[in-house]
Amino acid sequence: MTEVSLLDEPSLDEPPVVVRSKRRVSFGAAQVGATLICLLIALAIWMWAFGVDPNAQDLSQADLSPFSPGHPLGTDTLGRDILSWCARGVLTSLAIGVAVALLCALAGALIGATAGYLGGWVDSVLMRLVDLQLAVPPLLIFLAASMVIDRNIVSMVLLLASVGWVPYARLVRATVLSERERGYIAAARLAGSTRLGIVFRHLLPASATPIVVFASLQVGFVMLVEAGLSFLGLGLEPPVASLGYMIAQGRDQLGSAWWIATSPGVFVVVLILATNLIGDGLRDSFRMDSVGEK
Template identity: 40%
Template structure:
């Protein structure tokens, strides 16, 4: 009886399976290629998510280049031209003007800066606070986990928009208070997500090996638990960005966020809603900007979630 493998007995060369990337630390998972494979899968399989990413890049570029792209100033006394108020789209004002003669296109471009800045600040604060508490709760367990999760449940018991509105009302309406109010209602979601992920990682073999080698808890959390807890968090960030923009726009619409003369999409919708029957463009274009941006963030988040799903063979 031949001792050769079946493929070599048939005359075909045997192909050895590709070896995985070697980890940097014994017993720890390999991080090399963690993001290149999902990105390649996203580009190759999910065209809608790819289109959403491209549109978002264009929106971010337009926000960053607003001082150079905007044909007119967006706010302040130099932007108002009462004699040009409520001009229809076309001519010198491609998207028309508002009730005080400000160019709607310029305000939409500058409004992108405000709305995206609010979303970035809120998600940064919520992720830092929520992930830190969640990783500690998930890895430590015991009474510390119970305390953190019970506080988290208290915040989750209230509707996020209602709690944000109450906090913004108490702190005073402004962009900075809107950021703080929304962030204070958003961090519990990341705490629960990070706690569940860290609790599953705590029992992995490489964590047990590091513990047996005498590695400190802080180093285990920083080197092994935290990096492996970030994948679902990053996906959730992309999914939540659209929701944060909608929440910020809602606060501004209610008069609890950005204030005049700032350019912010929700505030622009609020200013134009009473004019919709006669000057629809004042509210329609900032509302369309909110819709497109939130939709693109959602489809990008869905695409990233599918690309990073281990059940689809992408890690």
């Protein structure tokens, strides 16, 4: 009879079981996150379809009414419905987060792939541009931009994207540096593929997995930054609904009207938690796939 020690390494038959178990957990977390996102979007669309205006003022409720059938989450000092504002703010935050992540992924991937594949002075110039971007605190950029731009959704997306592309460039560059010396890239060169063709057909697809994972996690971070800027008065302003702006409106009434700041704060937490669950699920799923292939 063969003795089995607890110190023995696991057999080759065990990793697939562990991989499948972890994949189910990751898929379940991603499902929870996706369900929360769908519920929030459904709430916002439902209120939008019924013509509920978050900027409408109910003067009869301007005395900081906490809860009523017409205002389930109460009203603020101007009689605006908190629930309708939060529902519209969810759509605003998601739109900004997804748009910024897409723009950053596109710009960062192109810059990183170009720097990694061409190398030489091109790589040096582009990486010094990355270093310059990292040397400037984003808050200074936001302060300067708030004085000269119209703070709407489009300008906020462009502003956040201007400082969010750097991680993608460094991530893709590192991937390209490790991939460009592989045999299939040399075969593509011998087959007559151009540099542009190699970048778009081979190197960028090889970087797709880390890009997708990082983008899914960045959406939540961008939404948190947007809420923080709006809270500080550097972000969106009415008539655009922003969760951070509503939190700022209620910070002086936390003792007498706690629901003004608490309700949008809860929506921010749930929204960011949901996007992070999706991102973590995608990350773990891709990781398990790579382990399973081995």
